């Protein structure tokens with residue numbers, strides 16, 4: 554049977570806005586986080602502490618973290634690639650950090666400028682220091698179905714990275730279809746490998762909608778009992794190191810499906826759609842999500 558409650562992590566402020574060509578003001582990022590909090594999101598990926606030369610869009614991470622309210626019960630996470638990023642992140646008091654690796658060697662090189670093995674060597678001290686500081690550590694596994702440079706990725710390679718993350722003390726793994734080519738059975742095959750090393754409660758799905766498969770992939774994971782997903786309001790997003798990849802599955806599309814299935818999320822869909830309309834307006838366009846556009850047209 555499907556889970557009765559699902560947790561959604563809105564990654565729009567990070568995965569969404571990291572990919573915008575236009576500069577987005579820190580004040581708008583702060584307001585986006587606040588609107589998501591008010592819409593009932595209890596997990597929000599706020600920003601990343603990466604090189605501003607590589608991803609200038611996230612250069613204001615400390616300012617954004619300092620500007621957001623920190624209501625009780627809401628967990629705010631940030632991406633961290635190395636100790637330098639961790640130290641900068643720690644000063645902003647995140648609840649969680651996310652180390653981000655890949656199942657593909659080529660993507661690891663393009664995205665974080667090191668091999669998979671080197672990335673694990675970097676994540677090990679970050680993970681130890683974060684846990685020492687009482688922070689939860691999540692690991693993202695990019696290219697868990699396919700890589701923009703290497704093509705199809707075998708589930709064995711997903712399992713290898715998952716196992717390495719487990720060995721260094723990463724507490725949760727997010728299995729990511731970075732370029733959105735995954736279809737339900739392929740996604741399930743990758744998820745099965747993660748579930749060999751992590752309990753159901755510590756595995757989540759992160760799906761991009763490039764080929765329109767993301768909602769089906771969420772459903773395929775629900776059938777396996779997976780109850781946590783990354784999603785992004787208004788379908789914002791992409792990855793600067795995965796050309797042509799579009800945004801994450803839209804949070805409002807997932808919420809509409811989950812509520813239709815009788816699954817609780819704690820999220821107020823109307824407030825979420827208003828947020829999607831607002832941030833899309835800031836960016837000078839319409840939301841890409843079907844649910845937002847349908848509800849806004851009513």
Ligand code: HMG
Nearest residue numbers: 602603604607634637638664665666693695696729731792
């Ligand atoms: P590097 O050049 O190999 O790093 O980059 P380095 O250690 O050799 O340092 C070079 C320079 O960067 C130095 O500065 C460092 O101080 C600085 P310089 O002396 O030249 O002035 N530096 C930093 N500055 C700020 N924060 C840091 C930091 N580290 C070094 N943390 C690095 C390695 C990882 C830093 C670089 O490759 C990078 O920043 N990459 C960005 C990757 C990224 O943010 N990608 C997007 C997020 S991942 C994603 O979207 C996928 C996901 O959504 C899941 C999915 O969909 O697949 C999570």
Ligand code: MG
Nearest residue numbers: 568731791792
């Ligand atoms: Mg992503």
